[in-house]
Amino acid sequence: MTTPETPQKVAPPPRGFFPMPRADLLFLVLILAFAVIGLLPWAREAEAGGVALLGWMMAALMVLSPAIALGRILLARRRRRGGRP
Numbered sequence: 001m002t003t004p005e006t007p008q009k010v011a012p013p014p015r016g017f018f019p020m021p022r023a024d025l026l027f028l029v030l031i032l033a034f035a036v037i038g039l040l041p042w043a044r045e046a047e048a049g050g051v052a053l054l055g056w057m058m059a060a061l062m063v064l065s066p067a068i069a070l071g072r073i074l075l076a077r078r079r080r081r082g083g084r085p
Contacts, residue, residue: 027072031065 038057046053 023072027068031061034061 044054
């Protein structure tokens with residue numbers, strides 16, 4: 001007579017190198033998509049205000065990326081300290 005074996009718990013597979021909040025992942029994906037779109041050939045030819053669309057998009061990327069990242073850092077710091085988000 002054999003005894004039924006108890007199932008062994010298996011550790012879940014690793015989920016990546018380090019945990020990343022979904023909002024940070026979305027921010028990173030949007031920055032990369034914005035940069036890729038800005039470097040497409042049609043963005044170099046199109047002009048707005050006498051400046052190529054590439055220039056406008058890269059200028060916006062230079063200004064908005066650090067501003068959004070700084071806002072996310074400050075918001076995360078406030079949440080860690082227990083303040084209102």
